[in-house]
Amino acid sequence: xxxxxxxxxxxxxIGSFYALVALGYSMVYGVMKLINxxxxxxxxxxxxxxxxxxxxxxxxxxxxxxxxGGIACTALVVGLSVAIAGILMERIAYxxxxxxxxxxxxxxxxxxxxxxxxxxxxxxxxxxxxxxxxVVPSTRLTVLGIPVxxxxxxxxxxxxxxxxxxWFIVEKTAFGASIRAAALDRETAxxxxxxxxxxxxxxxxxxxxxxxxxxxxxxxxxRSITFNMGWNYGLKAFTAxxxxxxxxxxxxxxxxxxxxxxxxxxxxxxxxxxxxVFVFLILILTLIFRPTGILGEKTAEKV
Amino acid sequence: xxxxxxLLDRIAKAGQDHEHKREAGNDAGTLRRARNxxxxxxxxxxxxxxxxxxxxxxxxxxxxxFYFGIYTLLGLSLNIVLGExxxxxxxxxxxxxxGAYTTAILNTALHIPIMVLLPISAVAAGLFAWIVTAPVIxxxxxxxxxxxxxxxxxxxxxMINNPFGLxxxxxxxxxxxxxxxxxxxxxxxxxxxxxxxxIAIVIFGLVRLQRSRIGRAWNYIREDxxxxxxxxxxxxxxxxxxxxLGAAIAGLAGNIYASKQMSISPESFTFMESSxxxxxxxxxxxxxxxxxxxxxxxITIFPEIFRALAQYRLMFxxxxxxxxxxxxxxxxxxxxxxxxxxxxxxxxxxxRGKKATLGDERHExxxxxxxxxxxxxxxxxxxxxxxxxxxxxAVAGFDATVEAGxxxxxxxxxxxxxxxxxxxxxxxxxxxxxxxxxxxxxxxGLPPHVIAAQGIARTFQNIRIFPSLTCLENVLCGxxxxxxxxxxxxxxxxxxxxxxxxxxxxxxxRCLERVGLGDSMDNLAASLPYGxxxxxxxxxxxxxxxxxxVLDEPSSGLxxxxxxxxxxxxxxxxxxxxxxxxxxxxxxxxxxxxxHVIVMQSGRIIAEGTMRDMRKNPLVIEAYLGTExx
Numbered sequence: 001x002x003x004x005x006x007x008x009x010x011x012x013x014i015g016s017f018y019a020l021v022a023l024g025y026s027m028v029y030g031v032m033k034l035i036n037x038x039x040x041x042x043x044x045x046x047x048x049x050x051x052x053x054x055x056x057x058x059x060x061x062x063x064x065x066x067x068x069g070g071i072a073c074t075a076l077v078v079g080l081s082v083a084i085a086g087i088l089m090e091r092i093a094y095x096x097x098x099x100x101x102x103x104x105x106x107x108x109x110x111x112x113x114x115x116x117x118x119x120x121x122x123x124x125x126x127x128x129x130x131x132x133x134x135v136v137p138s139t140r141l142t143v144l145g146i147p148v149x150x151x152x153x154x155x156x157x158x159x160x161x162x163x164x165x166x167w168f169i170v171e172k173t174a175f176g177a178s179i180r181a182a183a184l185d186r187e188t189a190x191x192x193x194x195x196x197x198x199x200x201x202x203x204x205x206x207x208x209x210x211x212x213x214x215x216x217x218x219x220x221x222x223r224s225i226t227f228n229m230g231w232n233y234g235l236k237a238f239t240a241x242x243x244x245x246x247x248x249x250x251x252x253x254x255x256x257x258x259x260x261x262x263x264x265x266x267x268x269x270x271x272x273x274x275x276x277v278f279v280f281l282i283l284i285l286t287l288i289f290r291p292t293g294i295l296g297e298k299t300a301e302k303v
Numbered sequence: 304x305x306x307x308x309x310l311l312d313r314i315a316k317a318g319q320d321h322e323h324k325r326e327a328g329n330d331a332g333t334l335r336r337a338r339n340x341x342x343x344x345x346x347x348x349x350x351x352x353x354x355x356x357x358x359x360x361x362x363x364x365x366x367x368x369f370y371f372g373i374y375t376l377l378g379l380s381l382n383i384v385l386g387e388x389x390x391x392x393x394x395x396x397x398x399x400x401x402g403a404y405t406t407a408i409l410n411t412a413l414h415i416p417i418m419v420l421l422p423i424s425a426v427a428a429g430l431f432a433w434i435v436t437a438p439v440i441x442x443x444x445x446x447x448x449x450x451x452x453x454x455x456x457x458x459x460x461x462m463i464n465n466p467f468g469l470x471x472x473x474x475x476x477x478x479x480x481x482x483x484x485x486x487x488x489x490x491x492x493x494x495x496x497x498x499x500x501x502i503a504i505v506i507f508g509l510v511r512l513q514r515s516r517i518g519r520a521w522n523y524i525r526e527d528x529x530x531x532x533x534x535x536x537x538x539x540x541x542x543x544x545x546x547x548l549g550a551a552i553a554g555l556a557g558n559i560y561a562s563k564q565m566s567i568s569p570e571s572f573t574f575m576e577s578s579x580x581x582x583x584x585x586x587x588x589x590x591x592x593x594x595x596x597x598x599x600x601x602i603t604i605f606p607e608i609f610r611a612l613a614q615y616r617l618m619f620x621x622x623x624x625x626x627x628x629x630x631x632x633x634x635x636x637x638x639x640x641x642x643x644x645x646x647x648x649x650x651x652x653x654x655r656g657k658k659a660t661l662g663d664e665r666h667e668x669x670x671x672x673x674x675x676x677x678x679x680x681x682x683x684x685x686x687x688x689x690x691x692x693x694x695x696x697a698v699a700g701f702d703a704t705v706e707a708g709x710x711x712x713x714x715x716x717x718x719x720x721x722x723x724x725x726x727x728x729x730x731x732x733x734x735x736x737x738x739x740x741x742x743x744x745x746x747x748g749l750p751p752h753v754i755a756a757q758g759i760a761r762t763f764q765n766i767r768i769f770p771s772l773t774c775l776e777n778v779l780c781g782x783x784x785x786x787x788x789x790x791x792x793x794x795x796x797x798x799x800x801x802x803x804x805x806x807x808x809x810x811x812x813r814c815l816e817r818v819g820l821g822d823s824m825d826n827l828a829a830s831l832p833y834g835x836x837x838x839x840x841x842x843x844x845x846x847x848x849x850x851x852x853v854l855d856e857p858s859s860g861l862x863x864x865x866x867x868x869x870x871x872x873x874x875x876x877x878x879x880x881x882x883x884x885x886x887x888x889x890x891x892x893x894x895x896x897x898x899h900v901i902v903m904q905s906g907r908i909i910a911e912g913t914m915r916d917m918r919k920n921p922l923v924i925e926a927y928l929g930t931e932x933x
Contacts, residue, residue: 035445037578093625100632102444106391107585108628110578115621122615231574235452242449277460280453287446288438 005146007268008261013152013221015260016159017043020214021237022244022252023166024207030183030247031196031203032098034105038089038112039211040234044227045116046082046212047219048124050074054135062135068154070135071220075158075213082212083205090204113231121227128226136220155217162210163253170249179203183247236263239283245296254294337639340593347596351499355492365491367607369563372498373556374599378583379505379592380552385581386590386638387518388545389525391448394455395580398550400462400572402428402557407476407567408469417482417562421555428554429547436546440539455577462569475568482562494563501559505552506592508794513592514641514649515793515804516779516786519772521545522590523780526769533729533763535755535784535847544790582624588634597635642825643775647808650801681740682707682851682882683759688727688737688747697723699906701737705851710873710883712893712914715903716927721886722764724903725855728884729761730754742850756784760844761853764886766836768843770829774820777828777839778811781846814842818872834865841872852876854885858892870895890914890928902927 021043028036053061053074062070089112097108139150170176181189182199190196218233219225236259244255259279266275286293355365377399384392402424409415409423439450465472482488488497512518520541523531532538561567583602587594605623609616641649683705690698697720705711713721726732728739730751739747746754755761760781769777786807792800815821818838823831828839837857844852857873858866866889873883873896887893893900894914901911904926910917917923 029445033445035448096629097625097632100628103385103389103391103585103589104628104632106448107582108625110582111621111624111628113621114575114578114624115618118615118618118621122618126614235456235574238449239453242446273464274460277457277464280457280460283453284439284450287442287450291442291446 003268007264009146009148009152011261011264012257013155013260014264015240015257016156017214017218017221017233017256018237018240018260019163019253019256020159020210021233022240022256023163023249024203024211025234025238025241026244026247026249026252027170027179027183027203027207029241031179031186031200032094032105033102034094034109035238036207037106037109037234038093038116039207040230040232040237041113041116041120042082042085042089042208042230043211043215043218043233043237044120044225044230045085046078046215047225047229048120048129048215048227049081049212050078050216050219051124051129051131051225053077055130055132059132059134067135067137071137075216078212078216079209082215083209085212086204086208087201089208090200117228117230124227126227128224131219131223131225133223136223151220155221158213158217162213166206166210167249167253175202236279239279242283242293243286245293248293248295251293251295258294340636340639344593347593355495362491365495367603369491369495369498371600371603372495372502373560374580374583374603375502375596376498376505376556376559377553377580378587378595378599379502379509380549380556381580382584382587382590382592382595383509383521383545383549383552385584386588386595387513387521387525388542389589390542390545391444392451392546392549393448393574393577393581394451394453394458395549395553396572396574396577397451397455397458398428398432398553399557399560400458400569401431401550402554403561403567403571404462404470404476404557405554406558406561407479410479410561411476414480417480417558418484421482421558424558425551425554428557429551432546432550433543437543440542440546452574452577455572455574459569459572462572471568473569475566477566479561479565479567481565482559488562494559498559501555505555509592511794511796512790513590514646515800516783516788516807517541517544517790517793519776519779520783522772522776523769523783525590526772527767529731530763530767530769531780532751533731533755533761534780534843535752536780537750537752548790586624586627586635588637591634591636591638594634594636594638601635640771640773640776640825640827642773643808643812646775647805650796650804680707681705682742683728683884684738684740685724685728686738686740688724688734688739690723690727690732690734696906698727698734701906701908703901703908703911705882705884706899707850707882708877708880709898710877710885710896711899711901712897713884713886713901713903714888714890714893714917714927715909719903720906721903722855723906725761725853725886728754729759729853752784755847755849758848758850759853760847760849760851762837762840762844762855762857764855764859766833766840768828768831768836768839770827772828773825774815774828774831774839774842775808775811775824778814778842778846779807781814781843781848782807782811785848811842811846814846815839817845818842819868834861837861837869845876850882852881852883854883856886856888858887858889866892 021039024039025036028034028039054070061073064070065073093108093112094105097104137149137151141148141150141153143153170179178189178194179199179202181192181194182196186196215230237256240255240259241252242255243259244251244253262282263275263279266278270278354360354368377395380398381392381395384390384395405424405427406417406420409420410417415423435454439447442450462470462475463473470476482497484497488494520531520536523534523536524538524541528538579602583598584595585598586601587596587598605620606616609619612619681704685701685703688698688701689696701724713724715721723732727734730746730749730753733748737747738745741754741757741759744757746757769780786803788797788800788803791797812821812824815824818841820835820838820842823835828836831839837860841854841857858869861869870892877883877896897914899911900914900917902909902917902920902923909926910920910923918928
């Protein structure tokens, strides 16, 4: 019984990383119709920046602000820096290529992914890096008979807060309406006076920002990080996006959490080695039987 | 900051400028470029043939030449799927892996000779591709892309997990034999020539396919899937064929790679490698064979040249990809389209005596599909046809008859359901209820390409031509479903295939001349002005030899002179026995040409008869025509 509960908690934690990364994919895809292959690498970038701030400065941040204060400050720094990286990425790699069509954008995104991944390797090295034990909270608790770490609770709380905030911005505010409009039809949105550039700026700041924070939390959770981990997380998160319905914000969250739990249960009860195969099978089956995802809506092509 | 901004703006502008230049279409420069390419081809062949004999070329560099060959083969195989058909395939390494593992497993376990396994690996990879892509081939763009990534990853993970002890897990399989072609192929130089000889054969075949109805069908799908399907191309069939052929060639590459390495492991077949292949095709230019070779060269040579950069080299590679896409989005060597003469001369080369020029011989187009229909017979009958989108009923129990040998006009206010009705007739939508009888047979619910082949050809309201193909190639699309040549016929230039191809070329040229575009046959469709694009669409529909021509607002966007010409064309087609159904908002044109008018509102017929009757009908006046005083 406890194994099941542990697996679910673990799955929720991983799922919340997927969900945060998936949000970025979904928003960018909505507006740009681009699978931002570099998004997963921004997740790694977040983890490595966090590593440098917390561990690389030999714990100065933690000593100054305390364990949790240090992490909060780091999250802020990481979120902002990765958001800036996202904006730069859009400026350098996507905006100039946009007129040349979808295929060129895909190559540009792949190029960006290769660039960021190898830049991380060049800076932090090819071997895994570990967050120092001193900067990672390790308090354990038992909630309703289930053993959890405080870190897990905080990760889940922060993820849900961030997701709720994004949901509120996109679904309930005027600016959110312009994001949704741009996602539905970029040209028409421009015609009715929506500043699509502003929308793009926003999604390329917010998506990577969230991804960066997810990367940091992932680093704290597993402590060990490698330069090429982003690709796997990126692909899983994209699967989550499809699962929930691409371009759909609550869908991305739901897809991420479901995928996390699913993966965790598979690893616990079926086979750890085959779990990724099942994840991709789920992806393909979703696309065959419900291409719009769980929450996606059907759109008709005009002939 | 300002400097950065202006630099970024300039980069953006460079990208756009290039785009404009690319759209400028065909010109004298194309011919010159084609000639330059011939010279380049000779130089390339000689260079590849003698490269291993240069004094400074040691085994290390010959091996690089070998891997250049492997990437060329893989690039060519992906180019079929991605370049010719425009399907985003980011899991192509999976097919390569299937080929390599087939060879490795069968060779180490059963000791089947490598050369026997060469075709077997190709078949295995092709079969695998068919099995895994058949259920997903209908997915569009990015969705298919994600599925192919999934397929590639599933293959790699399966190999790592060592099912039934077959794949050797993460360490892979060792001790694979060398191939044997009279002598054992062992040295670097032997492998180098082996792979390049195979590439020569593959390229020979691919060039022939490019210039056949199969290659063109692939390109039609890439340019506009809906239009291709509506003009008689079996889109699903050709997409699957591309995947199977692409995978088979990747399987060949897998076989050679396995025997050269003598061992294989899953880490050679990662997503990173698949994305490299993707970049090879895009770097070279979509659908361009010389471009793909060049792309493969760039990918293999880059890491060698920048060895000094060591661990930074992939970083710079990523940047290089980006810069390429900004400044040369069409690739290093974009695909050049063949002129009509070139298409023709490839077919006649082996014939003795004079070379016939295009259009000299007038072939009769076999029209066995045309059942004789008499003037006034019901050619198309719609009975109780209904379709709704969500809660909106677009076509509500529609009954109508289109008579043979007449021009029937469908008029009505915007949103009346006219185009939806056209989409039902041509099979793009399936009706919820009702029957659509064409020449007495029910065609309701049949796929568009089948309906087209039965003799209904259409044009589109918002023009759907194939922009980056020549006008002649555009029109050849209509002839596609009248041809029979498949892969073997196209590859080996079987006489009947050559004859058929010539007939298609001649007939298409006549269709072009018919609409006054004979002189533009070798121009890219994208270079035509708006009015001519409409004519091109009509020529393409005519090339199908239809019984019924279905035109969706043919005069929209035309000036008065062009509209007059259109009326003349429609009337002369009518005299030749063609029946026409058109949607039109230009009442003057409807007046001039139509024998029968059907007025539609909210998915129903509100009146029908001659235009003169309609002008007096109060219902029609209220719903659509309005009164003079308005």
